[in-house]
Amino acid sequence: MNIVVIGTGYVGLVTGVCLSELGHNVTCIDIDEDKVNTLNKGISPIYEEGLTELLQKNIEAGNLDFTTDYKKGLKGKQMVYIAVGTPQGEDGSADLTYINKASKDIALNLENDIIIVTKSTVPVGTNEHIKELIKSNLIKNVHLKIASNPEFLRQGSAVYDTFNGDRIVIGSDDEEALEALEKVNAGFHLPIVKTDLRSAEMIKYASNAFLATKISFINEMANLSEKIGANIDHVAAGMGMDKRIGNAFLNAGIGYGGSCFPKDTRAIISIGKNVNYDMPILESVVDLNDRQRGIIVDKVADRFPDIKGKKVAVLGLAFKPNTDDMREAPSILVTEKLLEEGAVVNVYDPVASENAKSILSDELNYYSNIVDAIKGTDITIILTEWKEIKEFPLENYKEYMVEPVVFDGRNCYELEDASKSGLEYHSIGRPTIKR
Numbered sequence: 376m377n378i379v380v381i382g383t384g385y386v387g388l389v390t391g392v393c394l395s396e397l398g399h400n401v402t403c404i405d406i407d408e409d410k411v412n413t414l415n416k417g418i419s420p421i422y423e424e425g426l427t428e429l430l431q432k433n434i435e436a437g438n439l440d441f442t443t444d445y446k447k448g449l450k451g452k453q454m455v456y457i458a459v460g461t462p463q464g465e466d467g468s469a470d471l472t473y474i475n476k477a478s479k480d481i482a483l484n485l486e487n488d489i490i491i492v493t494k495s496t497v498p499v500g501t502n503e504h505i506k507e508l509i510k511s512n513l514i515k516n517v518h519l520k521i522a523s524n525p526e527f528l529r530q531g532s533a534v535y536d537t538f539n540g541d542r543i544v545i546g547s548d549d550e551e552a553l554e555a556l557e558k559v560n561a562g563f564h565l566p567i568v569k570t571d572l573r574s575a576e577m578i579k580y581a582s583n584a585f586l587a588t589k590i591s592f593i594n595e596m597a598n599l600s601e602k603i604g605a606n607i608d609h610v611a612a613g614m615g616m617d618k619r620i621g622n623a624f625l626n627a628g629i630g631y632g633g634s635c636f637p638k639d640t641r642a643i644i645s646i647g648k649n650v651n652y653d654m655p656i657l658e659s660v661v662d663l664n665d666r667q668r669g670i671i672v673d674k675v676a677d678r679f680p681d682i683k684g685k686k687v688a689v690l691g692l693a694f695k696p697n698t699d700d701m702r703e704a705p706s707i708l709v710t711e712k713l714l715e716e717g718a719v720v721n722v723y724d725p726v727a728s729e730n731a732k733s734i735l736s737d738e739l740n741y742y743s744n745i746v747d748a749i750k751g752t753d754i755t756i757i758l759t760e761w762k763e764i765k766e767f768p769l770e771n772y773k774e775y776m777v778e779p780v781v782f783d784g785r786n787c788y789e790l791e792d793a794s795k796s797g798l799e800y801h802s803i804g805r806p807t808i809k810r
């Protein structure tokens with residue numbers, strides 16, 4: 376199949392690369408010229424395991440190329456995937472500016488019949504809107520079909536998830552579009568859920584909202600466990616063994632971040648508002664998550680009422696491990712609050728530091744390894760559970776810090792190990808270890 380993908384962010388790039396790996400002929404279009412030039416050289420602008428290898432292999436094989444030119448990109452293609460961003464608007468709803476612009480640009484450059492496939496996460500009803508928008512701006516009398524194909528990949532394991540996902544969802548009110556998409560995706564050998572347009576759009580929001588709910592739920596249990604002397608690790612393990620609950624997504628911590636859960640939970644609440652339907656469960660999920668992000672700073676303030684002049688190391692800046700993405704990362708709020716209180720803040724992240732520099736305060740001191748970041752500090756705060764941080768020996772905090780007090784926002788260490796290490800160790804939903 377000849378395919379064009381609009382947008383080379385996480386989703387567009389991974390989709391384009393993986394479809395080319397299946398043997399499809401793929402062109403990716405982006406408005407960002409620098410990105411397109413970099414990609415044509417085989418360099419990935421994002422950090423994702425396995426992506427660069429597949430990118431280079433398929434460019435060399437002649438299956439994959441990148442352009443800013445819609446006319447060239449769309450020429451002779453049978454399918455156009457839309458994978459541009461749908462960020463959070465000011466009122467919490469999904470901002471469709473990029474979707475609208477891409478749709479108009481497709482219409483103004485399209486010269487043959489095409490199936491439009493929406494990969495971006497869009498409010499229910501948007502696919503119909505996209506089709507109408509393209510139709511009303513067409514320069515040639517061509518035939519359009521539309522399908523929704525929401526994306527479920529996780530950052531940090533995007534390529535793996537694409538080839539090993541639990542399901543592929545395709546929604547359309549057109550049987551031929553469903554069949555064509557089923558064929559395009561056949562090479563992934565994954566279960567395919569076929570449904571109508573609106574249900575497919577809703578599956579995406581409902582899935583993200585449910586996962587976010589699971590996280591806020593376990594965080595609420597963690598906060599209570601801490602107050603009544605229970606250990607959330609044991610509670611989650613005991614709950615998760617019940618197959619009806621499942622053990623995934625029960626890691627308590629400082630809340631969910633990233634480019635999707637925060638915006639998608641707010642967007643679905645806004646979808647409800649549009650039809651006068653309140654969503655009290657999701658309102659609470661969002662509210663608890665907002666509070667959870669600040670919980671580690673509250674713990675520091677309880678223990679050290681005045682941190683002015685104290686040296687603090689922050690380990691992990693990305694919103695989760697294995698990505699350099701800083702969108703909605705808890706490190707934004709935490710470093711801001713620490714600096715506000717007058718602390719001297721050292722930071723370390725294995726890959727997100729460069730991105731962090733353009734987002735976080737210039738007053739932070741960046742280090743290229745954990746030992747240098749914690750040397751001479753009074754407090755260490757862990758915000759991202761990178762493997763390297765989880766495997767960093769506990770004895771080292773005692774050796775390099777002035778006073779070894781560690782606040783672990785991701786429960787990286789076993790409580791039993793922490794209690795043997797001679798540290799003062801605070802974590803989430805577990806008893807504090809005193810020296």
Ligand SMILES: NC(=O)C1=CN([C@@H]2O[C@H](COP(=O)(O)OP(=O)(O)OC[C@H]3O[C@@H](n4cnc5c(N)ncnc54)[C@H](O)[C@@H]3O)[C@@H](O)[C@H]2O)C=CC1
Pocket residue numbers: 381382383384385386387404405406407410458459460461473476477480494495496497526527528529530634635
């Ligand atoms: N990031 C993720 O892990 C996931 C994201 N999604 C959804 O996928 C969509 C895309 O997300 P990301 O890839 O993270 O977005 P992103 O913001 O990283 O990238 C969007 C890309 O689209 C390009 N773009 C914007 N307007 C354009 C236009 N008119 N023509 C051509 N290119 C244009 C931008 O230059 C950028 O490269 C969103 O709706 C998101 O909710 C869904 C699942 C996972």
Ligand SMILES: O=C(O)[C@H]1O[C@H](OP(=O)(O)OP(=O)(O)OC[C@H]2O[C@@H](n3ccc(=O)[nH]c3=O)[C@H](O)[C@@H]2O)[C@H](O)[C@@H](O)[C@@H]1O
Pocket residue numbers: 496526527528529530531583586590623624625626627628629630631632633634635636694695
């Ligand atoms: O729509 C999207 O964009 C994507 O959103 C999430 O993927 P992602 O944001 O990349 O990362 P996750 O691994 O889901 O983690 C999201 C946040 O939840 C937090 N989290 C996750 C799991 C957990 O048990 N506890 C927890 O606090 C993570 O630290 C992170 O901040 C979903 O997992 C993907 O299926 C979906 O496609």
